[in-house]
Amino acid sequence: MNILKSVFRFYYEGFKSMTVGRKLWLIIFIKLFIMFAILKIFFFPDFLKTNFNTDDERSKYVIEQLTK
Amino acid sequence: MNGVDIALVDWSRAQFALTAMYHWIFVPLTLGLSFIIAIMETIYVKTGDEEWKKITKFWMTLFGINFAIGVATGIILEFEFGTNWSNYSWFVGDIFGAPLAIEGIMAFFLESTFIAIMFFGWNKVSKKFHLVSSWLVAVGSNLSALWILVANGWMQNPVGMVFNPETARNEMLDFWALLFSPTAINKFLHVISSGYVLAAVFVVGVSSWFLLKKRKTVFARRSILVAAVFGLISSAYLILTGDESARQVYKVQPMKFAAMEGLYDGEQNAPLVAIGIMKKAPTPENPKADEFAFKIEIPNFLSYMAALDPNAFVPGINDMINGNEQWGIMSYYDKIEKGKVAINALRDFKDAKEKGDKTKADAALKDFKENYAFFGYGYYDDPHDLIPNVPITFYSFHIMVILGIHFMILFIVVLVFLYKNKLQKMRWLQYVALWTIPLVYLAQQAGWVVAELGRQPWVVQDLMPTLSAVSNINKSSVIITFWLFALTFTILLIAEIKIMLTQIVKESKNEGGH
Incomplete structure (x- = not known):
């Protein structure tokens, strides 16, 4: 428990004492939000996972695409 | 290949190129600056001189800015694989998955532990433990790049796998052949050493600005000494690995070489x-x-x-x-014929399997295996479509080489004047060093243009051309995301430059911090 507490304090105090870092963390969070909550969900669905249910269906589709 | 929308292929390529090129603005500085910082901190620990600690912390702050802005920009490339390049993602199978999974796990542990100690650990952990953490960040970030470059090396020279015609996926046969492929190893060594040179130019250039402004000259001279020595050694190694890489290209990608x-x-x-x-x-x-x-x-x-x-x-x-x-060079006309046999055999194999005709399936499989090495050629009718853009490849290659020589000469000249204690008077050299910073980024991008545009039309050498790798999706969604990325990455780049410049100016006035 003491180790967990020490690790928590290490990160807590580290973040607290940051100056430039705060601005950077804000940029990181905004960036990750745009990437995962907007781009990934609305613009980048996995094409084969979304359109087919099984690996067998995916294989058939890709072979069809490669040999058409 | 029938019914391929070439505009969709072009937009998908443009989007991938845009994302990769922006991503590569951030990565090489991380690769090289991490080592320069570790060297500076080692000098601090060895000498106990507080000035070296200040120097280390300043460059660490710039490292942190670059790392924070660049982190996760590569994830978008993985999004694009699944959405825009689904045929490719399926075709490469577990070949790509294994290295990328190792990279993801390594990056997570590296970033969440040792980078935190690097930034938060001053005065909280021992000097030696902090130093070890800094070195581990440097080694870890470079090893992280290894896995991505192994995957890229496989695309340039596919080895260690077998194609399964029943699943349309490549399956790994020999992980070590993939990892130690001469193409992959040379690519890795050449790319990381180019990152070292970039970081060295960056440190020498920024420090030269300090000299131009006549601020913190001891600080600047010490930074230049470490960076120029590191840069000179890296430049020599860069030339060696570039030479070996060119030989590999000659062997496995002769069209790119030409x-x-x-x-x-x-x-x-x-x-x-x-x-x-x-x-x-x-x-x-x-x-x-x-x-x-x-x-x-x-x-x-x-x-x-x-x-x-x-x-x-x-x-x-x-x-x-x-x-x-x-x-003994087989013509592309013959390779195209063999490729068409392989594609038709794959189709016949699939049909025969569905109908339960084992004899026909076996015959088709035999034809397929005999001609699989030329599979990708079968998508073309005119061999001239298999020639990459020669002027762009030629100029990019020569820009990269000429600038590489310029960086090496710069490090030598800077070190000579530093040794003679005349560097502070050489304002022309300080300007040259400062304006070499954009040139080193140009050389990096030119290198990747040679590697990736020079191997067109292949996404996997000889086996899969770009046009058969794309997903059959709506072109407009690719166009929208292209511009979204262009906007997002440009904002990130402006933010990086602005925050870095602010920090550099502050440091020059003794107001730095992280």
């Missing part, structure tokens, strides 16, 4: 075009057109560079298109 030198007709004792201006390239209608308006050549050097033998034959673009019996 494009890098604008070589249309192969020859023995081939000269290297040191500097050249390309004119009109020969075409099937006008095969005798002279491809150069102006060139300076080094006799025999291309043959030597390619095969360590000045008498070696270096095939030109026309040798590969039309074949060359004397040198």
Whole structure:
């Protein structure tokens, strides 16, 4: 428990004492939000996972695409 | 390949190129600066001189800014694989998955532990433990790059796998063949050493600005000393690995090699075009057109560079298109025929399996296996469509090489004047060092243009062309996301430059911090 507490304090105090870092963390969070909550969900669905249910269906589709 | 929307292929390529190029603005500085910081901190720990601690912390702050802005920009490339390049993602199977999974796990542990100690650990952990963490960040971030470059090396020279025609996926046969493929290893070493050179130029350039402003000169001179020595050693290694990489290209991607030198007709004792201006390239209608308006050549050097033998034959673009019996080069016309046999055999195999016709399936499989090495060629009718953009490949290659030499000379000159204690008076040299910063980024991008555009039309060499790798999705969604990325990445880049400049100016006035 003491180790967990020490690790928590290490990160807590580290973040607290940051100056430039705060601005950077804000940029990181905004960036990750745009990437995962907007781009990934609305613009980048996995094409084969979304359109087919099984690996067998995916294989058939890709072979069809490669040999058409 | 019937019914392929070429505009969709082009937009998908443009989007991938945009994302990769922006991503590569951030990565090389991380690769190199991490080592420079570790060296500076080692000097601090060895000497106990507080000035070295200040120097280390300043460059660490710039490292942190670059790391924070660049982190996760590569994830978008993985999004694109699943959405825009689904045929490719399926085709490469677990070959790509394994290295990328290792990279993801390594990056997570590295970033969440040792980088935190690097930034938060001053005065909280021992000096030695902090130093070990800094070195582990440097080693870890470079190892992280290894896995991505192994995956890229496999695309340039697919080895260690077997294609399963029942699943349409490549399956890994030999992980070690994939990891230790000469293409992958040379690519890794060349790319990381280019990152070291970039970081060294960056440190020398920024420090030169300090000298130009006549601020913190001891700080600047010490930074320049470490960076220029590191940069000079890295430059020498960069040239060695570049030389070996070129030899690998000659062996496994001869068309790219010919494009890098604008070589249309192969020859023995081939000269290297040191500097050249390309004119009109020969075409099937006008095969005798002279491809150069102006060139300076080094006799025999291309043959030597390619095969360590000045008498070696270096095939030109026309040798590969039309074949060359004397040198045992199969023509692209023949490869296209064999590729078509492989594609038809795969189709017949699938049909026969569905109908339960084992005899026909076995016959088709035999044909497929015999011709699989040429599979990708079967998507084309005209061999000239298999030639990459020669002028762009040629110029990018030469820009990269010429700038690489410039960086090496810069490090030597800077070190000589530093040794003679005259660097502070050499304002012209300080300006040159400062303005070399954008040039080193240009050289990085040019290198990737050679690697990726020079291997077109392949996404997996000889097996899968770009046009068969794309997903059958709506082109407009690719166009929208292209512009979204262009906007997002430009904002990130502006933010990085602005925050870095602010920090550099603050430091020069003794107001730095992280």
